[in-house]
Amino acid sequence: MFSATSRYHDVPTARLRLPDGRTVTYVRRRPMPDPDALTTVAVHAVAPHERLDHIAARYLGDPEQAWRIADAHRVLTPAELTAHPGRRLRVTLPAGLPGAAALLAPGGGTG
Known part of the structure; x- marks a missing residue:
């Protein structure tokens, strides 16, 4: 479905x-997944006027994966995550997800 x-x-x-x-x-x-069970692939400092979908596109290669970042922070309103420049966000994937190793490699998932 x-x-x-x-x-x-x-x-x-x-x-x-x-x-x-x-x-x-x-x-x-x-x-909701346990944030401690997720694999951190990056930590990102929020820039002024930045959006969660842009962060997801940068690190995960798909803006529609912004929900993964929100899951790592247990928020109901994802906009809260980017409301304060300088906030550090964990960019995560489920533990054992195929492809996570490539994102963790040097240069992986950073652009």
Whole structure:
């Protein structure tokens, strides 16, 4: 239902039968990962007016992976992460994720 890079990729779906007979499929609640179990691939100091999607593109190669950075910091509002220039953000991937080793190599995931 969702691409392999989506935060909802492995989240199961459920069905709800409405009183009028229609069935609605929905995504169940996504459990938040333990930030300590994530692999840090970089630490980034936020620059003025910087956006989380730009940071994700720089380090992870895909702006749509900004959710991975937000997961590492357990925020509900991702804009909080870039609101204060100088804040240091962990850029993370799940432990054991294929491709993480390439990002950890010298020069990997930095541009």
